[in-house]
Amino acid sequence: MPRLPHRGAGLLALLLIAAIFGAAPAHAQDDVTLATLRVQIWPEYDQPSALVIVDGRTTENVATPIDLRIPLPPGVTLHAVAYPDSATGNLLNAQYEASEDGVTLTSPNGQFLLEYYDGSLAFDGNTRRYTLAFEVPYDVEQFVWEVQQPAGASGLTLDTGATVQRTTGAMGLLVQRVVVGAASAGETVTISFSYTKPDRTLSIDRLNPGGDVSSPQVEGSGQPTVLMVALLAGGLALVGAGVYWYVEQTRRPQRRRPGGRARPASGRKKNAAPGGRRFCTSCGEAARPGDKFCRNCGKRL
Template identity: 30%
Template sequence: MKSSRSITTILLVTLFLAFFLGSASAQEPVELQWLLIKFWPEYDDPSLLVIIDGELATPGSELRIPLPADAELNAVATAESSGRLLVNDWREETTADGKRILVFSPQFPVFRVEYYTPLAINGDQRIVDFELPAGYLSTNEANIEALLPPSSKDIELDPPADEQGPTQDEVHLFQRTVGEVKDQAIRQKITYVNASGALTVPETASSSGALLQPTPPPAEETQDKTATGITGNPWILLLGVAALLLIVGGAVGLWLTRETDENEALPAASPAPKIKRKKRSASTTIRASQSNLDRYCRNCGREFGPDDRYCRYCGAKRQTVP
């Protein structure tokens, strides 16, 4: 019975530790000084170009940015103090539910991410429906910018833009202040009509061609490791830790069970032999008590001298003469 309770206690402690480790390993949002998300549909390609610019609040932090399943990564860069963009190392991970996560540590605080994703088309209507999930980036200053082709009409933004107006190239530019982003997702929907299908810059091969060369994809070996390894799937790490704790808990429980069984198998200890003590005779006890009483006066309680027959303090006669 005791061994069963011990094993149950160990299993409960193990499950608690596994839950605690899982909670502790949860990803905390990376703090940014500012964040700017740009949407350039039909810019130099019939798809949507998404540009994410920002600045780390703590240089050297690792960024984790979710990517759409059909995204084609164009560039991952960091900016020097002069503003010149440099290609930055990166890797891609896959979560347990199949989501793509871009992971990189910018060499300098300012960074840029560019990717293309298919643009939803319904006849002449184009639809941009973007969402950056909560829990990845945190900032007090977030903004959104949309740059639409000159031939765009019937433009609607949800949430609406704060500012809008054509630039010198007659493209349609919209800006929206998002403000503080802590524990909420960033969403933006844009619909417009482009009957001609004309691009903003049809002659440009890449939106960042003059600024940044496209980032080469990571090596195949790295992709395999991040997609299927422990780093790419945090649940595997969590399950591994839980399994290890269960093994340790089971071993301790087995040891306690064996200790209990061995203790139960041992013969009961023999009671210690009783020591026979020699009883004092009643006469001896009485004589000792009587002798003790004869030393003191029964009237005042004072002690007699060795040869006193009467009490020196009250005069009472001593009962027994020594």
């Protein structure tokens, strides 16, 4: 019995030491600011659910590599965790740890991209509705969210009081964009929209009925349109410049996406053959289990 106070004090000391040393990295994380953060929602793209693509980059003064924690809404299926290679823009698999409510990824260059599917896209006859309570992970200088209207759908309506920019995405689909601007860590941004679609054909099947897609190196014609719309919509010159800057920052991974995303719908099934090793269809590099992008060239597997 006389030992207990002593052991208690020792434990307290250990806890204090742990707190002191544990606090240093946590505090560094708190100082992170994202220069850009974008949430793209692609409903009924290659799954009968909402594909959510979150990408962004830290401000220049943030030391890299850096661990970034991105919250996940409940019940979603994580699909890919990646970062664009600084030199090539190709998406490469990032190291990460996922828990039920978030992903902690290591970004070598402060840039990141993650994708998840949210099955809470509501089908009500021909009407679809979706709401995402997006938790802003860090202070953000330029926060943007976008919704891509599926092929064969109409009447996309964003539930927002903010100005909605209409543009054409790289796949020729209507994209509606809200430029939120600055946002604070911990803030919840409600992203909500509806549209009408008379069937359940996925965009990827409607756009590529034969399943063959162009090489990811082929640059789509969508990007100039984005730029033009950004400039036209920008009698608000600041907003236009901000969006243009943002597009320029992310254009490389964005451009390869149409080809990059298009193949998995068929390729995933083929590659998933039991016992078969997977190889990059572009460069032949062997893929490891769980890889979503080629470790060599960044092509989507």
